Structure formats: C-alpha cells, structure tokens
Amino acid sequence: MPFAPPARLLAVLLLCLCVAAPAAALELVAVRVTGLADEAQRGDVLDALSLHRLNPNRRKALTESRLSFLLRRIPREARQAMEPYGYYDTQVDTEVQRDGERVTVRVAITPGEPVKVRKRELALTGAAEADTALSRRLQRLRPREGQVFDHATYETGKANMDRALAARGYFDARLDTHRVTVSRAGHAADIALAWDSGERYTLGEATLEGHPFRPGLLEHLVPWKPGEPYDQAELLALQASLAELDYFAAIDIRPRPDDAQDKQVPVTVALSPAKRSVYSAGVRFGTDSGLGLTGGLERRWVNDRGHKFESLLSLAQRRNDLATQYRIPAFKWLDGWYTASARLRQEEVDGINNELLEVVGSRSGRLGNWNLLAALNYRRERFEDAATGFDYAYSTLVYPSLWAQWGESDDPLYPRAARGLTVELRAGSSAFGSDIDFLQVRAEGRWIRSFGRRHRLLLRGEAGTTVSGDFPNFPPSLRFYAGGDRSVRGYGYKEIGQYFTGTDGRRYVFGGKHLLVASVELERLFTREWGAAVFVDAGDAFDGDGSFDPQVGAGIGLRWRSPVGPVRIDVAHGFGGDAQQSIRLHLNIGPDL
Structure with missing residues (x-):
C-alpha cells in the first residue's frame, strides 16, 4: 500500500519552499524631494533619508x-532634517512609483508654520559690559525676535560673538548661559545667551623677525603702543601696511595671549623676504x-634702509613710455614715501604728436581712509599740433x-558696496618758472x-576745470579730453573735445x-565667474560759453572675475556730434574703484 504523507506535513514543506525561494530584486531608480x-x-532632507x-x-x-522598512523611516528622518531650519511641524507624504521592478520614490514635504523667535535674553558681563x-x-546677533529660528544661524551667531570677544x-571670555526653549504648539522659541567676558587684555611689544632691514625701520609701522587695549583691527592694519611695502613673500602676525x-599680549611678526629683484x-x-611691448626692472629694496628702485619701458602703437623712480621710506609720519621720478613719453593721437619730459619730487602718505600725495x-613738452598751424610748439x-x-x-x-573719490589740484605761475599761469582741478x-545676489549698479562721474x-x-598732456576705455565708451581714446x-x-x-x-552701468552675473553688463556713458571736454555738447555712447559687455582681477570686455557705439561714429571694442583690466 503506497505511503501517503499527512496533510499537515505537506503544508509545512510548501511553506518552507516559499520562504526559501528568492524574492524578485527591486532596483531603486531615484528618491525625489x-x-x-x-x-x-x-539637499539636507535627501541626505537625511536612509533610502537615499x-x-x-x-x-x-x-x-x-x-524597501518597506526604509519607507517607514522617511517621515521621521525628513522631519528631523527640517527642524534645524525652524520647521517643527512638517508634513511628509511618500509615494512609490513602480515600473516593473524599477522603483522611484517621491517625498512631498509641506513645511508648515515655522517656529519664530518670541523672546531673546542677551547679556554681557565683565569688562566687556562697557x-x-x-x-x-551682541544686539545684532541673529536670529532676532520675529525671525525664523534657524539652528545654523543661531550657532553662527554664537561663534561670531566668541570671535568678536577674542x-x-x-x-578669558566664556559662555555661561546658552538655552533655547521651543514651544512646538505655539511655534515659538525663547533664546537666552549670557557671556562673562573677564578682563580685557592689552597689546604688548611687537617683535619683527626675518627681515633684512636695519632695526627701527619697520617698527615705525606698528600702529599701537604697548599697554593700549587689545584690538585685532590694529594687527590687521599692521599686516596691510607691511603687505603694501612689497618687501615680503609672507607675513605671519601671531599674538601670544x-x-x-x-594681561599684556606680546606680538610676533614673522616675515619672509620676497625675491629682491624682479624682471x-x-x-x-x-x-x-x-x-605693444613692455619690459621692466624692479629692485624691491636697494639697501637696508628700504629704498626702492623701479624702471619700466613700454613701446606701443600710439604711446611710448620710459619711466624710472627711486623711493625712500617715510614711515615716521603718515606712513608713506619720498619719491623722485622721471618720465619720457611720446604719444600720437588724432593729429597731435607730443613728446614729454617730466621730473617729479613727491611725498605720499595715508591719513585715515585718505591716500595723499604732494x-x-x-x-617740458614739445608738441606738433595740426590745429594751431605750427609745426612744433x-x-x-x-x-x-x-x-x-x-x-x-x-x-x-569684487565689491558689492563701495564708493570712492579722487581729487587732483595743479597750479602754475610764471613767477616760478612756468610759461603759463594756470589753476586746474x-x-x-x-x-x-548690489541688489539681489547677481546684480550690481555702477555709477561713475568725472569733472574738471x-x-x-x-x-x-x-x-x-594737461588739456581735458573724453573718450576711451575709462571715459566715454563708443569713442576712441581722447576723441572727444573741442574741435578746430x-x-x-x-x-x-x-x-x-x-x-x-x-x-551708468548695470551688471549681472550668470555664474560665479562670468557675467554681462549694459551701460550708457556721456561726456564732453569743452571751453565753456555754451560749447558743452555731451557725446553719448552705449553698449554691452562681458565680465570675467579672473584670478588676477576683473576683466571687462565691452562693445560700444557712439551716437553723436563731431566724433567718428562706429562700433568699438574696449578692454579694461583691474579693480572697479
């Protein structure tokens, strides 16, 4: 008689076979928020999802x-990712889209009402209280009352205050109280922060090391006296002064609290000299x-007194220059230089050929935000002027x-907020050797x-008499002209002026x-490095008595934030008057101010 297995045994065997059979594998195509x-x-929500x-x-x-296990984790993970942005009541909906064994998961986020700062208690005790x-x-710390309680903004504010104290x-400052109380039901956060600053340290002696100059020369640049209250701005001012000298390849200023x-902090300034001669x-x-072609020699320092020498030759189609200068430090007062310079220049522009010899003795210095030069x-100038009818004057x-x-x-x-002013005054008299009496300003x-993240408005004006x-x-060389790369674009260099x-x-x-x-110029960035601009320029060089006739040029330009500074390539057209009207290319390299 054949053997018949019991029904219960058959059921167990079938169950084991089902469990042992491999399930079809799914492929996760994407997780989209x-x-x-x-x-x-x-991005933070995506990064927080285990499935992603x-x-x-x-x-x-x-x-x-x-998949089911990871889908169940999504709501909690997404809500936690939104909390640092001030959203404690986020709604999360998950949708699974299937295409055979391919799976795409969509996570829909509804942030809800954000938690805002209801009250702030900020305190500063110790010497910093005054x-x-x-x-x-401290009062500028964010987030402020009424603003969304963003965790990153809050932590950044605390760190910035710590740095400001230092x-x-x-x-010796310490943060004694740092408490945030969040009411999820009321969508409100109360902040309590209190610092004990301790005593304020003072600045001590500055020791400058690693330079080739005689003792006492660079020490004149130190802007503080031992015992003055410590202020990092003084260290930054010293670093800027040393950098402008162009003596050093590296400057490392180290306060040693x-x-x-x-409570007096000594300061060590480690200096690494730059290459002495530059060709x-x-x-x-x-x-x-x-x-054109250029060639030059610069001696960053001639001797241990810090003297400098520089010579530059430039040969171009419309202008040739040979310039040389010798500079002597003048650091005891107004942080500047005594300079003796000489220049030979030959220039030919629209029928005017002039040759110039210029010798200048000057004293420069800085007073606050002002750079000064006397x-x-x-x-001595020889010029061939077609307008006067003379061969040479x-x-x-x-x-x-x-x-x-x-x-x-x-x-x-690359400033987003800037302003600048330059003023020059010249005065000559026959009583002191000039052929002509004149005053010129x-x-x-x-x-x-800037407005928005990508736009800037640039305004420029020039006036002279x-x-x-x-x-x-x-x-x-001393008459006024307009036109060219840095004047009225759309016109040639020195193309605008009184005509004869x-x-x-x-x-x-x-x-x-x-x-x-x-x-007037409007600039827009398309990427971090590239942008475009539209502009309108207008101006005239005139004699007065109703002869003012502004010439207008307008155009578009390409902007590149290069590693060495701004590069501006413009195409412009002139619209008026006596000047030759054509489309012109203009190239400018250098800072906006």
Missing part, C-alpha cells in the same frame, strides 16, 4: 521588506594705446600739485551697490578747458 524651493533644505543613502549595489538589489562695540555686536582682547604678562617682459594690448613737477611748466584719494569697499577686487567719483589766460598754448580745423582742412580735436563725464 518636492515641495521645497530652498535648495539647501532639499543606499550605495549603488544595494539600490540594485532591494527587497520588498527592506565695550560699546561689543554691545552693538578680537577685542577678552581671551598664553605668554601675556599682566618683467611681455606683450600688451590696450584699446587706448594699441599693441608733489613738485617739472614738465614748446611748453615748460613748473608747478606744485596735490592729489587725494578716498575710498571704502567691502571687497578690494579734476575730480572723479565712483559708487557701486582749468583757469588760464593762455589756454591755446596749454600743452596737450587744421591747415590741411581736416578737423582735429584740441581738447578742452573743462570736463564733464557720467556713466
């Missing part, structure tokens, strides 16, 4: 049970000067000049503001006694 406009929030963090191999071999700079800094010399005696040669192109100038001028430049900027290369102002009873004999008819019947630009130029 929707409902969040903020890219950082969306699966490596490629596990994504291709996902079981139903494992420090108004720190008190103002920068002002409160090296651990070595302080009686340069290259090919250059400027839309004002044309194609100079005595000797200028000669001019000898001896005159003092004053130059001042003021500026403030949030970034030296010129000023230029710039203003830059000359008082002289013999202006027709004024040398071309030459002996050959042609019209030549002579220049003007007065100058007015204005520019």
Whole structure:
C-alpha cells in the first residue's frame, strides 16, 4: 500500500519552499524631494533619508521588506532634517512609483508654520559690559525676535560673538548661559545667551623677525603702543601696511595671549623676504594705446634702509613710455614715501604728436581712509599740433600739485558696496618758472551697490576745470579730453573735445578747458565667474560759453572675475556730434574703484 504523507506535513514543506525561494530584486531608480524651493533644505532632507543613502549595489538589489522598512523611516528622518531650519511641524507624504521592478520614490514635504523667535535674553558681563562695540555686536546677533529660528544661524551667531570677544582682547571670555526653549504648539522659541567676558587684555611689544632691514625701520609701522587695549583691527592694519611695502613673500602676525604678562599680549611678526629683484617682459594690448611691448626692472629694496628702485619701458602703437623712480621710506609720519621720478613719453593721437619730459619730487602718505600725495613737477613738452598751424610748439611748466584719494569697499577686487573719490589740484605761475599761469582741478567719483545676489549698479562721474589766460598754448598732456576705455565708451581714446580745423582742412580735436563725464552701468552675473553688463556713458571736454555738447555712447559687455582681477570686455557705439561714429571694442583690466 503506497505511503501517503499527512496533510499537515505537506503544508509545512510548501511553506518552507516559499520562504526559501528568492524574492524578485527591486532596483531603486531615484528618491525625489518636492515641495521645497530652498535648495539647501532639499539637499539636507535627501541626505537625511536612509533610502537615499543606499550605495549603488544595494539600490540594485532591494527587497520588498527592506524597501518597506526604509519607507517607514522617511517621515521621521525628513522631519528631523527640517527642524534645524525652524520647521517643527512638517508634513511628509511618500509615494512609490513602480515600473516593473524599477522603483522611484517621491517625498512631498509641506513645511508648515515655522517656529519664530518670541523672546531673546542677551547679556554681557565683565569688562566687556562697557565695550560699546561689543554691545552693538551682541544686539545684532541673529536670529532676532520675529525671525525664523534657524539652528545654523543661531550657532553662527554664537561663534561670531566668541570671535568678536577674542578680537577685542577678552581671551578669558566664556559662555555661561546658552538655552533655547521651543514651544512646538505655539511655534515659538525663547533664546537666552549670557557671556562673562573677564578682563580685557592689552597689546604688548611687537617683535619683527626675518627681515633684512636695519632695526627701527619697520617698527615705525606698528600702529599701537604697548599697554593700549587689545584690538585685532590694529594687527590687521599692521599686516596691510607691511603687505603694501612689497618687501615680503609672507607675513605671519601671531599674538601670544598664553605668554601675556599682566594681561599684556606680546606680538610676533614673522616675515619672509620676497625675491629682491624682479624682471618683467611681455606683450600688451590696450584699446587706448594699441599693441605693444613692455619690459621692466624692479629692485624691491636697494639697501637696508628700504629704498626702492623701479624702471619700466613700454613701446606701443600710439604711446611710448620710459619711466624710472627711486623711493625712500617715510614711515615716521603718515606712513608713506619720498619719491623722485622721471618720465619720457611720446604719444600720437588724432593729429597731435607730443613728446614729454617730466621730473617729479613727491611725498605720499595715508591719513585715515585718505591716500595723499604732494608733489613738485617739472614738465617740458614739445608738441606738433595740426590745429594751431605750427609745426612744433614748446611748453615748460613748473608747478606744485596735490592729489587725494578716498575710498571704502567691502571687497578690494569684487565689491558689492563701495564708493570712492579722487581729487587732483595743479597750479602754475610764471613767477616760478612756468610759461603759463594756470589753476586746474579734476575730480572723479565712483559708487557701486548690489541688489539681489547677481546684480550690481555702477555709477561713475568725472569733472574738471582749468583757469588760464593762455589756454591755446596749454600743452596737450594737461588739456581735458573724453573718450576711451575709462571715459566715454563708443569713442576712441581722447576723441572727444573741442574741435578746430587744421591747415590741411581736416578737423582735429584740441581738447578742452573743462570736463564733464557720467556713466551708468548695470551688471549681472550668470555664474560665479562670468557675467554681462549694459551701460550708457556721456561726456564732453569743452571751453565753456555754451560749447558743452555731451557725446553719448552705449553698449554691452562681458565680465570675467579672473584670478588676477576683473576683466571687462565691452562693445560700444557712439551716437553723436563731431566724433567718428562706429562700433568699438574696449578692454579694461583691474579693480572697479
């Protein structure tokens, strides 16, 4: 009689076979988060999801049970990721889309009402309680009352306050109270922060090491006296002064609070000299000067007194220059230089060929945000002027000049908020060796503001005037002109000015006694490095008596934030008057101010 297994045994065997049979593997194609406009929030939520963090191999071999387990984790993980942004009541909906064994998971986020700061209790005790700079800094901490309680903003504010205390010399400061109470039901957060600053340290002696100069020379640049309250701004000012000397390849300023005696912090300045002699040669192109060659020699320091020597030769299509200068440090007062310089220049622009010899003795310095220069100038000029009908004319001028430049900027290369002013005054008299009595003033102002993350508005204005009873004999190098890369774009270099008819019947630009130029430019960045601009420039160099006739140029440009500074390539068209109307290319390299 055949053997018949019991029914219960058959059922157990079938169950074992089902369990042992491998389930079909699923492939996770993607996890997508929707409902969040903020890219950082969306990225943080994705990074918090265990399902999204699966490596490629596990994504291709996902079981139903494992998928179900990870899907159940998503709401909690997403809500936790949103809490640092102030959202404690986030709704999370998960949708699984299947295409055979391919799975796409969509996570829909509804942030809900954010938690906002209801109350702040901020305290500063110790010596810093009377420090108004720190008190103002404390009140500027974010998030403020009424703002969303963002954890990162809160932590950054605490860290910034710690750094501000250290920068002002409160090296023993500690955060005694740091408490946040969150009411999820009320969507409110109460913040309590209290610092005990301790005593404020003072600045001690500065020791400068590793330089080749005689003792006492660089010490004049130290802007503090031992015993003055510690302030990191003084250290930064010293670093800026040393960097501007161009003596050093590296400057390392190290305050040593651990070595302080009686709360006085010694400062060590480690200096690494730069290469002493610099030789340069290259090919250059400027839309004002044309194609050319340059070569130069710079002796960063000539001797242990810190003297400098520099010579530069530039040969171009429309302008040739040979310049040399010798500089002597003047650090005891106004942090500047005594300079003796000489220059030979030959330039030919629209029928005016002039040759210039200039010798200058000057004293420069800094006063606050002002860079100042006082100079005595000797200028001998020979010029061939088609407008006057003479083959050559000669001019000898001896005159003092004053130059001042003021500026403030949030970034030296790419400012988002900046303004600057430059003023120059010249005065010559026949009583002191000049051929002509004259007074000349010129000023230029710039203003830059950003709006939004990618846009900037740049405004520029120039004005100048000359008082002289013999202006027709004024040398071309001191007349006013407009037009060119840094003036009215759309016109050639020195193309705009008072016009006269030459002996050959042609019209030549002579220049003007007065100058007015204005520019408006709107810039937009498309990436971190590349952008575009549109602009309108207008201006004229004129003689007065109703002769002001502004020439207008407009165009578009390409902007590149290169590693060595801003590069501006513009295409512009001039729209008026006597100047030649054409589309012109303009190239500018260098800071906006």
